[in-house]
Amino acid sequence: DTEVTQTPKHLVMGMTNKKSLKCEQHMGHRAMYWYKQKAKKPPELMFVYSYEKLSINESVPSRFSPECPNSSLLNLHLHALQPEDSALYLCASSRPTDPLSGYTFGSGTRLTVV
Template sequence: DTAVSQTPKYLVTQMGNDKSIKCEQNLGHDTMYWYKQDSKKFLKIMFSYNNKELIINETVPNRFSPKSPDKAHLNLHINSLELGDSAVYFCASSPPGQGGDTQYFGPGTRLTVL
């Protein structure tokens, strides 16, 4: 299936741990994004990469580090997890030529920090 996929779907961990969320798209898109959806369902962009280059970096703690090994993958690594990091994290991608504005979202990863 052509899609944006994320793993894992659920992640439960202890405060202070380091964890990664993986995102892959097989749509041939150039640009990928990470969004955070908090407990009030508010969605906010965190990062954007275009052809493995960082282009959007919102005010996100340094504990969050995106890594793009190739243009089909954008992984999110989080160090020293805190309670406030609990949220649903969505990966998205957008195709070339559409100006980055039509974005296709993955199913989300629900992170719970205990």
């Protein structure tokens, strides 16, 4: 299995809602990432998990809460989002200690905050 699976593909939520994004991979990758991407812009790193521990938080607002329950799963919990948080949220994975390891990306969750 050489895929990163993200669910849901689309999500519309109100500013008072709580929702979660899910990411799953079975490639044995021990580094997993959350990126936020606006239209026609590069992905912006949000969080990095290495061996199931949070290693990088790019000063992301606390309304975004990541979780890595095991080596195959990565969640992003959302609460009290703002309309400007609407974007494509991408999950990726890689081998953490190999700088030649490219990232495998999921297809993303298109999030709209209303």
